[in-house]
Amino acid sequence: MTFLGPLSRNAEWYVTLKDDESKLKLINEVIKVNGKLGHFLPAGVSEYRARVHWLPRWIDNNSLWETLQSYKEIDVKQITSDKSTINLNPSINLKHTYIGPRSVIITTDKIDNIPHIIKIKDPIFGEEREALVTVPHRPPLCLRCKGTEHVR
Known part of the structure; x- marks a missing residue:
């Protein structure tokens, strides 16, 4: 990961990764933050x-x-x-x-x-x-x- 920062909405974050393999791994993952489920979407989607x-x-x-x-x-x-x-x-x-x-x-x-x-x-x-x-x-x-x- 090269960058992590919040976007304008409080539930969205911007993540920059070094390679496509890491991107594909993250997109297929479901995470839990403060008891709420979340997932990753490609930029622009x-x-x-x-x-x-x-x-x-x-x-x-x-x-x-x-x-x-x-x-x-x-x-x-x-x-x-x-x-x-x-x-x-x-x-x-x-x-x-x-x-x-x-x-x-x-x-x-x-x-x-x-x-x-x-x-x-x-x-x-x-x-x-x-x-x-x-x-x-x-x-x-x-x-x-x-x-x-x-x-x-």
Whole structure:
């Protein structure tokens, strides 16, 4: 390591390394600082927490992962589902499962690389479905004209 210094945000640090081998080793590591997990990203790359809406529950996270990875400019780090189950009638074991928007952690150099709408193959009906991808601090997509400077 040749340099270590803080960036403008209190949770980010700048690290300069002597060789590429050390860089690859650090990028694949997870560290713990003051009880919180952290990891290393290459300079110029940011991490975004996106939400994927309109997906039916039978489309699994692996299918979503493959669809998002097909976009060359982004790298998917993690996908989680917001899932809750309600026991409607315990005597006959009748349950209702709700799966909300999927939470996705994406790394990319520009927020514009993350698509607003993705097409994903439905394994049951065999057709393509559209899913809306929202990212905090990014202008939302107008669903009428597909522009981003306004909301219908």
